[in-house]
Amino acid sequence: MAHNPLSLDLLRALDAIDQRGSFAAAAEALHKVPSALTYTVQKVEQDLGIDLFDRSGHRAKMTPAARLILEEGRGILRDIDNLASSAKKIASGWEPELRIGVDTVFEPARLYPLVHEFNEEHPYIKVHLVHGSLSGTWEMLINGDADLILSTDLLDPKIDGYETSRFGEMSMVFAVAKNHPLASNACDWTHEQIEAYPTIVVRDSSKLMAPRTIGWTRQNKLITVPTMRDKIEAQLAGLGVGYLPRHRIQAELDSGALVQVKLNETNPPSEAVIAWRTGVTGKALGWFRERIGAEVLGV
Amino acid sequence: MAHNPLSLDLLRALDAIDQRGSFAAAAEALHKVPSALTYTVQKVEQDLGIDLFDRSGHRAKMTPAARLILEEGRGILRDIDNLASSAKKIASGWEPELRIGVDTVFEPARLYPLVHEFNEEHPYIKVHLVHGSLSGTWEMLINGDADLILSTDLLDPKIDGYETSRFGEMSMVFAVAKNHPLASNACDWTHEQIEAYPTIVVRDSSKLMAPRTIGWTRQNKLITVPTMRDKIEAQLAGLGVGYLPRHRIQAELDSGALVQVKLNETNPPSEAVIAWRTGVTGKALGWFRERIGAEVLGV
DNA sequence: CTCTACATTTCAAAAAAACTGAACCTTTAT
């Protein structure tokens, strides 16, 4: 019923006493007089019904109970401090949470260092990474399910209400597994020859918008997978062929696990873009807008 | 420099306002008058320099900053409450921490439910599970590295300063792997025949006391391993033979992965015991002393 | 549109709490 007798003042007092070594020194550090500390401590001792100091000797010595309060109390004081500064941040335009929609063409792990850095600076601002593919990623932004998305300009629905900014170039390469028949003579295949093999395509995660397909698709021999990671793995396994973003498969191209097939059709490079809703000006959004760069594409 | 303006009173006020829905109702719940709440809130708003409520409408509405303080504050209030009650517990004879030494003959996982239950009841009392083998387990108790140990009476050094209590019977069975030569005719092997195979023994973790060996050992063909789990695995792999505690290998005996070999020597059943230092009367120690029972041996 | 019923704030006064400084023990150091 009554209040918890533990006060932040007591926690601060215990901390100071432990750090400075005596009531007198602690009192000075807290800009108080020693008897004020005695008062604070005795009050809690009385209300809580336990001893916090053993006064049998010359110098007061903390009891195990006080030691527990001291140790856990430090964490609580830290939390309270963080909380106060976070509240100020939010009041000054930092959002309480930010939802970032990441298209499956990007490697999510490349964003982790940035998110980690942000989290260190702003421990109480929650960052949600949500995943989407193709039009589905834009849909998250339009619907308000994400505050910021990473996608490509190819898929930009070009409707009102949002703004974009480019942060890198993405070249798509037609690649097949090392042991795939198309890998043997890595040039000058005809359409018919290529169409002999299934194409792996990433399924659009959009629920409402018209699904978009990227590049040409043939009606026959399509295998759809939910994410770019699945597509890469499927092509690595030789299950099918298709365009893959170079930044996701550079290691595989270098090691020879995947082989680029040159086609005579031209594939204009697309741009990696971030997009956000017009008029949304949160500082956390700005923080990421300024920092998301080519390193998300593996530099 | 100055104090953090966030006070526990504010956190409690925000919580009540959120739960009851209005300053007036919250004030009543806190046995105060509404203007007192206004005062508490305004004071923090002024000190922190931010608004906690939007007063443009009829009813005061929390700002996002206040919402953050509310949500995180609830956790802090919970911590403070736990801390107060834990401090009282410790002052009334509950130890701040308890170190339990577990001999390797026991399956550590069988203790987890008990430790979990204890931890729910006493969130701020730290339980350390430390592992030892043979005399080493007793040494932890004698040295003061453990407050309570689980071992067997066979290894009891029978010196002054501690007390024991039995909590179950442990039968040791001479077992070999399914495919081991000794498994084929599971009876009446001569000593010489058995001595043809290596014996797996658990190494004593003792640093100072005289290492004890359990049962007979032959000087030749010994393979020592650090824990009972290693010994079981070694015998399962057919690497050697030896006595194993039935409660650790019941599943393997049932499935036939291990086969009991009957020997004509008699092996008196030993007792599983707990032991603690005489005169140590902490309540956490008592809690475990009362509850450790045959379920540690798999019922 | 006016009136009523809340919901909250303002303000001065009162109560409670926290703090101070001087006096006083007690223990440690010299």
Place this chain on the structure above:
DNA sequence: ATAAAGGTTCAGTTTTTTTGAAATGTAGAG
């Protein structure tokens, strides 16, 4: 033995918190 330092006590002072009555303001009913 004496000085120095740590801690407490206590009466008085200052500061903070609470109160209750009046004021303000808004939503909703009639």
